Amino acid sequence: MKAVRVRQFGGPEVLVLEDLPDPKPGPGEVLVRLHAAGVNPVDTYIRAGTYARKPPLPYTPGEDGAGTVEALGAGVTGLDLHQQVYVIGTAQESGGTYAEMAICRPDQVYPLPARVNFAQGAALGVPHATAYRALFQRAQAKAGDTVLVHGASGAVGTAAVQLAVARGITVVGTAGTDAGLALVRAQGATRAFNHRASGYLDDIKSATGGIDIIIEMAAHLNLDQDLLLLKPFGRVVIVGNRGRIEIDPRRTMVPNAAILGMSLFSATPDDLRRIHAALGAGLADGTLRPVVGREFPLAQTRDAHVAVMESGAAGKIVVTM
Ligand code: NAP
Numbered sequence: 015m016k017a018v019r020v021r022q023f024g025g026p027e028v029l030v031l032e033d034l035p036d037p038k039p040g041p042g043e044v045l046v047r048l049h050a051a052g053v054n055p056v057d058t059y060i061r062a063g064t065y066a067r068k069p070p071l072p073y074t075p076g077e078d079g080a081g082t083v084e085a086l087g088a089g090v091t092g093l094d095l096h097q098q099v100y101v102i103g104t105a106q107e108s109g110g111t112y113a114e115m116a117i118c119r120p121d122q123v124y125p126l127p128a129r130v131n132f133a134q135g136a137a138l139g140v141p142h143a144t145a146y147r148a149l150f151q152r153a154q155a156k157a158g159d160t161v162l163v164h165g166a167s168g169a170v171g172t173a174a175v176q177l178a179v180a181r182g183i184t185v186v187g188t189a190g191t192d193a194g195l196a197l198v199r200a201q202g203a204t205r206a207f208n209h210r211a212s213g214y215l216d217d218i219k220s221a222t223g224g225i226d227i228i229i230e231m232a233a234h235l236n237l238d239q240d241l242l243l244l245k246p247f248g249r250v251v252i253v254g255n256r257g258r259i260e261i262d263p264r265r266t267m268v269p270n271a272a273i274l275g276m277s278l279f280s281a282t283p284d285d286l287r288r289i290h291a292a293l294g295a296g297l298a299d300g301t302l303r304p305v306v307g308r309e310f311p312l313a314q315t316r317d318a319h320v321a322v323m324e325s326g327a328a329g330k331i332v333v334t335m
Pocket of ligand 1: 054055056140141144164165166167168169170171188189190191194209231232235236252253254255276277278279322323324325326327329330
């Protein structure tokens with residue numbers, strides 16, 4: 015099979031397409047033939063060697079993917095051969111989803127309804143699970159709340175807007191381009207604001223009267239100002255952060271505000287079971303429609319890694335096999 019390999023940490027140039035033997039599932043494992051893989055920002059941090067978690071070299075990157083069940087190891091139940099599935103994570107750190115096949119544990123494999131194509135399936139895993147966990151497991155969002163998705167045009171942001179709107183939550187979002195703003199509104203946000211425009215936070219405050227929950231994609235830029243937008247008992251969930259920031263803690267005091275860290279990678283098996291049950295329901299009733307922005311062939315994974323770190327997001331970036 016073709017697979018992208020990383021033999022040393024570094025820039026996008028360390029991503030090399032290679033021929034590897036087809037993997038075989040052991041007992042309790044699932045072999046998935048992948049048609050698309052999701053490219054997440056974290057894949058670039060791991061590739062660069064700057065992330066807390068470093069896989070042993072060489073390795074194939076990628077957490078997310080979609081395809082069909084190719085083979086089932088002994089003892090696997092609940093999945094059918096040739097069934098369409100999306101995956102989040104693989105059985106071994108060295109064998110990720112930027113490949114024509116991957117070995118997964120059964121709890122990393124979920125049904126993909128026919129109405130969702132493989133590129134959309136590859137957009138599901140990390141971004142949608144993150145959006146769900148941030149909104150509902152960390153911030154306890156409820157119908158009638160007002161949520162700001164601060165960075166709503168990307169993979170996690172578009173998912174968060176759709177998930178919140180489907181639960182009767184009023185959503186406003188931000189983006190950095192006109193195309194991004196239109197995309198955010200198309201997902202059901204009542205208003206979209208440009209996070210590169212001066213005074214946009216004042217505009218959000220006057221348009222909403224205050225925010226119950228902020229889903230924050232760029233805490234290193236926004237956290238201090240976010241605190242000024244919150245209603246009493248408001249929460250900021252830190253999803254994305256790329257550096258240090260000074261905040262005035264006094265801004266949390268009068269509103270009794272909370273700053274909540276969140277990592278998908280610390281979700282428990284029960285958290286994950288609930289997340290994927292909710293995503294499955296959203297896919298089945300059509301309220302969840304993963305947004306794919308750009309597709310690259312597997313041979314151009316380097317370009318996908320450059321693109322995922324550029325501004326001007328418009329949904330998910332995937333590579334296709
Ligand atoms: P993405 O698709 O690249 O989207 C990035 C988003 O951030 C875009 O909407 C972008 O808008 C926006 N943004 C850029 N500058 C901003 C600013 N000044 N203020 C607010 N938003 C701004 O990335 P993603 O996959 O959605 O991931 C988003 C972040 O969450 C990344 O940092 C990622 O590493 C992190 N993440 C964390 C977890 C976790 O477990 N905590 C899980 C998944 C992802 P424009 O491009 O339109 O300017």
